[in-house]
Amino acid sequence: MELKRVVVTGLGALTPIGNNLEEYWEGLVNGKSGSAPITYFDAEKFKTKFACELKNFDPLDYFDRKEVRRLDRFAQYAIVSSDEAIKDSGIDLNTVDKYRVGVIWGAGIGGLETFQDEVINFAQGDGSPRFNPFFIPKMIADIAPGNISIRHGFMGANYTTVSACASSANAMIDALNNIRLGYSDVIVSGGSEAAVTQAGMGGFNAMHALSTRNESPATASRPFDATRDGFVLGEGGGALILEEYEHAKARGAKIYAELLGGGLSSDAYHMTAPHPEGDGVVAVMKNCLRNAGLKPEDIDAINTHGTSTPLGDVAELKAISKVFGEHAKHININSTKSMTGHLLGAAGAIEAIAAILSIRRGIVPPTINHEHVDENIDPELNLTLNKAQKRDVKIAMSNTFGFGGHNACVVFKKFDE
Template identity: 85%
Template sequence: MQLKRVVVTGLGALTPIGNNIEEYWEGLKSGKSGSAPVTYYDTEKFKVKFACELKGYNSEDYFDRKEGRKLDRFAQYALIASDEAIKDSGLDLDKIDKFRTGVIWGAGIGGLETFQNEVLNFAAGDGTPRFNPFFIPKMIADIAPGNISIKYGFMGPNYTTVSACASAANAIIDALNTIRLGYCDVVVTGGSEAAVTIAGMGGFGAMHALSTRNDEPETASRPFDATRDGFVLGEGAGALILEEYEHAKARGAKIYAEVAGGGLSSDAYHMTAPHPEGTGVVRVMENCLKDAGMKPEDVDAINTHGTSTPLGDVAELKAISKVFGKHAPNININSTKSMTGHLLGAAGAVEAIASILAMEHSLVPPTINHTTVDENIDPTLNLTLNKAQKREVNVALSNTFGFGGHNACIIFKKIS
């Protein structure tokens, strides 16, 4: 069976460094930090008091009050980013086959704030179960693509992938294969998360997963730096319109990139820690290259998972050195989480978009906040430190990994 080619024709983003694609790219190329003191709740008794929140976000700018009350923030973010991507794609919604248009979305947690607030309200009451009738529909992770499909009438495959921080990358790979195999012409895909909440920050803080640099939040996310001490929690959404190549060409669509391939693997090692030698990461990149029919020397740039954790960063870079060998020093390696923080289930989409924009603009965004060399990291690797670097990017790879050992890798290439 001849697999169909799949391309990206629309992008949308809502991030801690920009509330649309244009603002997001400006933040990326300038090395903007999205980390700042938390404003959503009182952090007095919390060990970690900062995160990468959205800036200037007000749901009433996008939804009327009645509609907004029915949507958890993670679903609001999904609708906003997907709307931007659909408009960017130029799709004529009256002409496309909506039975062949799907929505495959990623969310690692879903409506955490909704769940938290309902339980807190119940605990503060007299024991009578007075729950909001929208509690369950607002909370469940699959409600984001459900709302997108309802808004636009898309009647193709519709579901959510849940694989912790790899969720959005898994969604994109599923969307790729759905179109490749001929089941859809168009898929709205990506991911969203809104875990900067009492429960989210408290839970990750209890795991000692978060940076505790309350005195310098702007520089707390510092992937590959010897002084890194954990990730900075972020929130937001990224959306991509994936489309069958001939379908896109026939309507004269702008094509950002081709989705050349995707790879999956499992660490099968530990609930939260990576294998120290990056065994699963090696395999996922090898799987991705094989799926794309590419060789290691074809890759120009890698946006790493790069969360700024002591173990994870080293393991990933060891894996890159092993897979790419002598070519590894020629690759621009970066971590955009240094700017956006870790968007959990949305990370794979937001970072895939960064890779696509790097290709479009021939500019690799920096890994910011690096001051101290880590002796455990290969010094020959180009980690794109502190300043964006100009270069032609014809092939870009994006890595995303999740608790539970979930690994996902996507390769994009310039259309030819």
């Protein structure tokens, strides 16, 4: 069976450094930090008092009051980013076969704020089980693609992938395979997350996963820097319109890039810590290259998982050196989490978008906030430090890893006939 080609025809982004695709890209290439003191709640008693929140996002700009009450923030972010991507794709919703259009979405946690608020309200009440009738429909992770499909009438495959921070990369790989095998013409894919809440911050603080650089939030996310002390929690959504090539060609669609392949693996090592030698990461990148029919020397750029944790950054760079050998020194390696923070289940989507735009626009965004060399990191690797670099990127890879040892990797190629 001949597999069908899959291309990217639309993009949408709602991030801590920009509320649409162009704002996001401008923030990336200019090295903008999205990290600032928390405004959603009083964080004074928390170990970490900052996060990468969305800026100037008002749900009433997108939804009526009734919709806002019925949608957790993670679902709002999914709808807003997917609406932008659908519009960007130019798909005629009146003529497309909606039975062949699906939504495969990623969310690592889902409606955490809804769950938190309902439990707090119950605990503070008189013990009577009075819960909001929208509690469950607002909270469950699969409600995001459900709402996207309802909004547009898409009647193809519809579900959520949940693999912690690898969730939206998993979603893209599922979408890729769905289209490759001929089951769908178009898949709206991506991910969203809204975990900047008391429960989210408290939970990650309890794990000692978050940076506590409260004196300088804007520089707290510092992948590869010797003084990194944990990730910065982010929120938002990213959406990609993945389309079968002949379908896109027939309607004269703008094509951003081709999604050549994806790989999956497991660390099989620890609930939260990476394998110290990056064995699972080595496997996922090799699987991705094999799936895409590529050789290591074909890769020009890698947007790393690069969360700014002491263990994770070193393990990932060791894995890159193992997979790419001498060629690793010729790859532009970066971590856009230095600017956006870590969007958990949405990370794979917004970072894939960054990789695609690097191909499209010939610029690799920087890894910002780097000040101190880590002696555990190969100094010959080009980590694209502190300033964007111009480069003709023909093929770019994006890595995403999740608690539980879930590893996902996708690779995009400059489009040609």
